[in-house]
Amino acid sequence: MSSRQRQPPPAFHVMAKPRGAICNLDCQYCFYLSKEELFLGSQFRMPDEVLEAYIRQYIAAQRVPEVTFTWQGGEPTLMGLDFYRKAVAFQRQYCPPGVTIHNALQTNATTLDEAWAQFFKEHDFLIGVSLDGPRHLHDAYRVDKGGKPTFERVMAGIALLKKHRVEFNILACVNALTAEHPIEIYRFLRDEVEAQYLQFIPIVEPQAGDALVSARSVNGRQYGQFLIAIFDEWLRRDVGRVFVQLFDVALGVWHGMPAGLCIFSETCGLALALEHNGALYACDHFVEPRYHLGNIQEQNLLELVASPQQQQFGLDKRQTLPRYCRECQVRFICNGGCPKDRLLRTPHGEPGLNYLCEGYKAFFTHIDEPMRLMSALLRMQRSPAEVMRLRSGAAGAVAPASTHPREAEKRTRRGRRGRRGQAIHE
Numbered sequence: 001m002s003s004r005q006r007q008p009p010p011a012f013h014v015m016a017k018p019r020g021a022i023c024n025l026d027c028q029y030c031f032y033l034s035k036e037e038l039f040l041g042s043q044f045r046m047p048d049e050v051l052e053a054y055i056r057q058y059i060a061a062q063r064v065p066e067v068t069f070t071w072q073g074g075e076p077t078l079m080g081l082d083f084y085r086k087a088v089a090f091q092r093q094y095c096p097p098g099v100t101i102h103n104a105l106q107t108n109a110t111t112l113d114e115a116w117a118q119f120f121k122e123h124d125f126l127i128g129v130s131l132d133g134p135r136h137l138h139d140a141y142r143v144d145k146g147g148k149p150t151f152e153r154v155m156a157g158i159a160l161l162k163k164h165r166v167e168f169n170i171l172a173c174v175n176a177l178t179a180e181h182p183i184e185i186y187r188f189l190r191d192e193v194e195a196q197y198l199q200f201i202p203i204v205e206p207q208a209g210d211a212l213v214s215a216r217s218v219n220g221r222q223y224g225q226f227l228i229a230i231f232d233e234w235l236r237r238d239v240g241r242v243f244v245q246l247f248d249v250a251l252g253v254w255h256g257m258p259a260g261l262c263i264f265s266e267t268c269g270l271a272l273a274l275e276h277n278g279a280l281y282a283c284d285h286f287v288e289p290r291y292h293l294g295n296i297q298e299q300n301l302l303e304l305v306a307s308p309q310q311q312q313f314g315l316d317k318r319q320t321l322p323r324y325c326r327e328c329q330v331r332f333i334c335n336g337g338c339p340k341d342r343l344l345r346t347p348h349g350e351p352g353l354n355y356l357c358e359g360y361k362a363f364f365t366h367i368d369e370p371m372r373l374m375s376a377l378l379r380m381q382r383s384p385a386e387v388m389r390l391r392s393g394a395a396g397a398v399a400p401a402s403t404h405p406r407e408a409e410k411r412t413r414r415g416r417r418g419r420r421g422q423a424i425h426e
């Protein structure tokens with residue numbers, strides 16, 4: 001490892017889990033609930049001294065003018081409102097002049113009430129809500145501890161956010177069932193939930209044995225077809241009105257910018273997870289003893305992020321990429337996807353091919369032409385939304401102002417926080 005590689009990064013992202021893996025629901029594909037076993041005997045509540053140390057160290061470590069805190073779980077609202085009042089107070093205390101602090105919180109929305117919504121509005125929290133689609137699709141796997149459906153309670157939480165004009169986005173997991181209903185889900189989220197910002201996160205659950213993944217996991221072909229169906233509907237009528245994280249990321253890459261989402265970046269390692277007791281891990285998906293970096297009560301957060309162990313974790317994403325990916329036509333945007341999903345062998349027998357490869361290849365190939373067109377429009381300082389008129393040939397269609405500066409800024413905020421939407425628990 002060269003000294004250059006050990007330079008601390010100018011900015012990185014941490015998902016803080018103040019209540020650890022504790023949740024009031026029992027979503028069947030949640031990968032995080034089992035992490036409770038790593039901290040047996042714990043109260044699973046972040047103490048004030050850990051909260052203060054985290055806020056102080058995280059702000060000090062960022063060499064950028066905007067700092068975003070992401071709260072996640074488990075279910076982070078189970079900490080109660082007072083915890084977040086303290087968090088906001090510590091943020092004020094440690095925020096240097098010229099720095100703006102943002103907060104994002106991922107929730108199942110079932111615990112929200114008027115007081116939470118008022119607090120979120122007052123402190124400008126961006127709320128991510130986990131909702132898989134209409135009732136019959138959402139309730140298939142998102143149940144509470146008693147196995148009861150949760151759709152009604154989630155929708156009640158969203159209604160409160162809307163009533164108080166809290167900014168929210170929707171994270172929908174794509175599993176073997178929901179993958180068969182792309183348009184129904186997209187239209188429900190767009191027209192009935194009235195969500196403007198969407199993330200579609202694939203469920204890939206490895207398991208021992210011949211099957212490789214669980215029956216509810218989405219496969220590559222399904223995921224690709226799901227994304228293509230939604231992209232085509234979006235391209236016909238919603239560019240500049242609805243923001244799908246993956247489509248935004250893709251447009252950025254086609255336009256020559258970095259992916260801004262770890263799964264499609266060449267390397268990763270700048271999106272870590274902080275457990276309730278101050279233990280820091282390489283990534284939300286690698287909260288395992290082998291990827292434990294240290295505790296922020298004993299060692300500074302920035303030192304841990306810049307450690308050779310974490311640097312190597314990030315570089316491995318590129319260094320373990322099989323030849324099949326290195327020679328792939330869509331590698332520039334795919335980069336082999338997330339290492340956690342690299343479960344297959346390539347046709348040459350090399351390990352490390354992404355389980356969703358077939359879908360990524362189909363989707364990124366499918367969007368090539370419209371992405372080139374939108375990028376060309378951007379270069380001409382025109383709105384990418386004009387792509388709808390140009391492709392339909394409809395004269396006189398009015399393009400929405402998707403490139404309004406406020407909108408662009410909001411999208412950037414979401415891009416940074418949303419990592420993959422993997423911010424979030426499946």
Ligand code: SF4
Nearest residue numbers: 262263268269283338
């Ligand atoms: S989610 Fe995947 S790509 Fe992102 S940091 Fe973790 S391992 Fe890397």
Ligand code: SF4
Nearest residue numbers: 325328334336357361
């Ligand atoms: S589409 Fe498949 S082969 Fe191409 S980079 Fe992605 S995972 Fe690798």
